[in-house]
Amino acid sequence: QVQLVESGGGVVQPGRSLTLSCAASGFTFSTYTMHWVRQLPGKGLDWVAVIRYDGIKTAYADSVKGRFTISRDNSKNTLYLQMDNLRAEDTAVYYCARPHDTNLGTKWFNPWGQGALVTVSS
């Protein structure tokens, strides 16, 4: 079955870096655009970033632009989110999410991973 498994979360000091990974299985990873979405503690959901199926095009939310980098390795069926210059307000559960289908215009998600908690604190 389709599965997304995030890893790499943890506690990090403000200004430091952290990289999340998302291992995909059960579908042809290289044909899907992939997204990161985060959920602030006790709050709603925020879209973070997207990467096209071939890794060539990316886009970011304004709140993370210039600090976060989304990438992928289709040979390893893995999605990444490198987070630099982290701030307290980046504390959240980070989900990788696959669009429902391979259509480039599909920007809604099914399934989601189980999430990785990132805590930015000194």
Place this chain on the structure above:
Amino acid sequence: EIVMTQSPATLSVSPGERVTLSCRASQSVNRNLVWYQQKPGQAPRLLIYGASTRATDIPARFSGSGSGTEFSLTISSLQSEDFAVYYCQQYDTWPSFGGGTKVEIK
């Protein structure tokens, strides 16, 4: 950025009741709207896409309606497993989510 606003923030209902959740967009998103259900400690689960199409394996008691800026999710007869937080999300532009409606037991 399109701002999504959900109301009410919390809904207290009894099992078996009919509930309607609202979602409003700050500008038209056509019918490019989905609904998710989220339970504590779990990832969101897709319920409805295209404003009114149920996702695979979603019970018929869930229905969505609306277009443009006004949308609703109706649960015709609330079951115990339906107590959760519900989020709407537009995908007319880069995704944005509503703040959620918590459906709790009365």
